[in-house]
Structure formats: C-alpha cells, structure tokens
Amino acid sequence: MDNSVKKLIENNLRQALFQIKKKGFSYHRLPPIIITQPKKKEWGDLSTNLPFSLSKISGESSLEIGRALVTHLKGSDLFSRVEFAPPGFINFFFSPSYLKETIRKIVTERKNFTRFSEGKNKLVQVEFISANPTGPLHIGHGRAAAFGDSLANVLSKVGYQVQKEYYVNDMGGQIKRLAYSLWARMQELEGKRVSFPKDGYRGDYLIPIAKKAQEELGEKIRKIKDESKIIPILTKFVVKEILKNIREDLDKFGVKFNNWFFESTLYQNNELKKTISFLKEKDFLYEKEGALWFKTSLILKGKQDRVLRRKNGDYTYFASDIAYHKDKLKRGFYRVIDIWGADHIGYVPRMKAAAEVLGYPPEALKMVIYQLVTLKKGEKRVSASTREGEFITLKEVLKEVGRDAARFFFVLRTADSHLDFDLELAKKQTPENPVFYIQYAHARICSILEKAKKMGILLEEPEKVNLDLLTTPEERDIMSYLALLPDCLKEAADSLEPHHLAVYLQELSSLFHYFYTRHRVISENKELTNARLILIQAVKIVIADVLNILGISAPSKM
C-alpha cells in the first residue's frame, strides 16, 4: 500500500530544504517538487530539477542550492548515490536494499503493491458510453468503453469507491423515430409497402428485432387500431431489445456497470419537474415564445440561453441532463467524471454552467472528452454514424481482433488523440500487436516457473532468498522500473490518463525479454536460481496486475 517512491524522495527533499533554510538559504515559498525519470541511465533512476525551480524563486544560484541540497540528502537508505548534476539537477540512484525491498514487497503484497489508501471512503462516479439505445455499439463506443472501464479500475486502485454508470436516454425524439422505424420494418415483414420514416434508423439490426416484436407482440398490436397507441408499446420493446444487445457486447468486451440509469425515471418520479422548480426558485428560468429558457448567459458570457421545455411541451435533453446531474450530486459523490465523445464538446460549458447553479463545487464535476474514432479502409477514411446504418460495430471489431487486442489498442493512446482505426491492419495485426508482446512475456515467465516446478525447485519465501545476487545491469533495470509502478498508477489516476499504464507495460516487457535473452533463470547455481525466480515472479505479478486493470487477460500459455 502507498508504495510511491517519488513520495519518499519528496519527503527527503523537504527535509533537506528545511536544513538548508536554517543555513541561510532564503525562499518564501516552495515550488512544486517535480521528480521524473531521466532520459539516460547515467542520470540515475529518478531526477529532480528542484535547484532550478528554487533558484527562480529565491534568486540564489542553482549551483549553490544544488550542492547544499545534496550534502543534506546523504544518509538515506533509499539511495546508494545522490548526485548534483550542474547546473541544476539532482539525480537519485536507488540503493540495492531498496530494490530488494521492492521485489519482496511485490511478491508478498501482490496486487496490493499498486494500491493506495488516499481515496478511502470517497465515492467517485465514472459515467461512460451512455450511447442512446437506438442501435448497436460501434467502434467509437469501444474506445469509450475501454477508456472508462480502465479509468474506473485505476481510480479504485488509488482507493476510491468507484461506481460505473451508464445513462440511458430512453426518451425524446430519437427514441420516437426508432419506434416508428421498427413499426415500418414490422409492416414490411407483413408485405406491406410503407414509406420509411424520414430520419429513421435504416440499419439492418432492426429487422431481427421487428421479427421478434411480431412474434411476441403481433397479436396484441393487431387489435389496436390507433397507431399512436402502438408506438409506446413498440418503444418499450425496442429499447429493451437494443439494450440487451448492448449489454451482450459489453459483456464480451469485459465491461460491467454498477448502475444503469434511465432518463425516463426522472419523469416517473417527478425529479425533472422538481429540478425545474429548483431552477425557477434560483431565478434562472424565463418563458419566451412559448418555450421555457435557462439563463445560460448569466454564467457564460457571450453565450445564448438554452431551451429546457419546447413550445410543444416536451422537455429537451438538456433539461433531463440537468435533473440527472442533480440526482448524481444528491448521491454524495466526491467527484463525478463524465466521459463524452468529442461530438459533445460544445455541450460542456453549458452543463458546467448548470452544475454551478445546482451547487456542484467546481472540481466535483469533470468532463473527459475523447476524440472520435475514424475508420481507415485502405486510403479512405469513414466516420461512424449510427443513423445511416454504415458503421463498424463493436461486435465486429471484437470478432476480428479479439477483446484483448481491441482493449489495448483503444487504451494505448491518449483520449486527446484522433484515433485512426485501420481495420485492415488490425485484422492482420495479430502477430505484431503490442498486446501479444506483453502477454508473451507473461506466458514466458509462467513457462519458466512451471519448468522450475517440474524440476522440483520450490519457490522460496522472498525473505529466505539472497536477493543480493541480482547484480547484473539487466536485473537492476527491471527492479528499478518495477519500483516506479505505483507512481505510474498514481499519475494515471491523477491525470485521468490510463494510457500511461499501457506504455509502462510495453517498457517492462521489453526489459524482461532483454534480460531473458542474456541470462538463464534456472541454472546450476541454486541460490542465484532462487533469486531470479523471485525477480521474474515480481515481473509476472506486475504484468498480470496491470493487464487486469486494463481489462486484458494475462494467459499463462499462448
């Protein structure tokens, strides 16, 4: 728990800062202490530019600050060396004893090695995908699913109690069009020539649902003459069916939600109307031209007001979304994270403004925007669109490239990057996909452990093994990198960027494969064998743990 090595170094630095202040160095405030992994091995395992940043504040020379800090940093058993690298860096070299402690911890604490306690008792919500139940999930939703699920896992590692929620828009014009589209399909099945509703959903996926609707509802519907009374029945049916498909896809993708929140409940339990009254009391509403308006302009300068209730009496999506966020706030989340596609970017300021009126503390509501996925078919780029019925479904992607590869592919990039999903490449990607590289490292380790077992070599308790024997540069590099994992996870959580973990895995796997080709784990030297078995176990545990966070399997055989 709480195995941040950067935190340890930071504490050491703070003590040293306190010491040099007593010796006459003057600074009125501390700069943020930034500790990074340097580019070159000669510059240590970790490094800080504190002399630079402190010099900027105090006006004293970075050379003097650096030298003074280093003399006061000596004496920690964390490092074997601390070097001042003029003109302004301090480089830290982990001590062998710290590295030993690291792999012992990993082997004994296992998954708890990456666990933090800081979020304890704090509720966080991650709301993601929330695709309208008007069609199957497509490749873009896959990105949201992989990102949101991984982020939720990362946050729960840091100690938060995370709730994953899917908001279902089962109201409004889109759903109405969907029901009419289904009705048209059903009539087609009966051989009637009907004109398809304009702006209807033309995708083939409605055809099997239409068949099922006929089987289950046909008789009931035939008795109803008034079409307007048929539609509500069909609406309920089609939403249920499509949600069932969505759940199946997500199940295959390894994504499970704690809660499915239906927009319609906000109507049923009157919360929507209560929200409207609330906003009215706050004097944020007015009527104009028969519609009810929200005074967005009071908060967002230069922006126009937005309609909450239309002339025809229907509430807008914005209205129920305000009610939805009011409900979330009431549920006591320390933080609410909404993961939205870039096509909702213009909606962010509006929702934030509404949140302010609802009384959200500014940092409590965070929208993460991920850029949309475009499909690359040869030289052509095709964007996904549910309405036109021309899209690659998540189901197809899963069929083509598999869950592990798909999830890794989606989560390897930052949310900001515009993802070109080259399906042709993804299809033939199997051998060269980076996820296999990582899983292969895991499988290789399992295989070695299995071999050791067959040879009758028992895995010793880490305390009983002489880890001082792990002295080669390759072994040291692995241990050093393992020590950085908790910080990597912490940073992924703080920045809401799970891709750091995917990058970490690639590097760790590379270090392991490199080690593997140079050294034998199982050898005549019994003591060394035991030590290396501990090392590779640590690597194995870490790979499996991080893959698990990313929702990817860690097979022992491939």
Place this chain on the structure above:
RNA sequence: GCGCCUGUGGUUCAGUGGAUAGAACGUCGGCCUCCGGAGCCGAAAAUCGCAGGUUCGAGUCCUGCCAGGCGCACCA
C-alpha cells in the same frame, strides 16, 4: 465566421518547462546444441506543421498563420 482537439522518422504513436527527442510497425543486416524465436541485437530514417514571443532553458507555455478532426438546435 466562432469554440475545442490534433499536427513529432516512411506509418502509428510516447514524451511532467530541463540534460544528446524515444518506441513500435515497415525497410536493410545479423542471432536458435540450451528456461517459449510471438523473442533478441545492429543500421538507415526527425529542421517536433510554419513564423514570431516568454524563459538561463520550449516538442511542451503565449500570439498569429497553415492543414486535418469535432462541434456551434426548441437533436441526443
């Protein structure tokens, strides 16, 4: 027109204001008596879109421009 995102080797992407900008794929050349060759090593390949600015120091921050993506509803 306005707002947000992106522009880094041939391609896809990493990169927390710091030290000589990294990796993968592709290309070329090597490495299997021996724990899994789905691996490893080496080489070629980058004016970090362009132009200014801030700074001791800019791929990273600011301004302008160029190119691409997404928005700019009484749709969701």
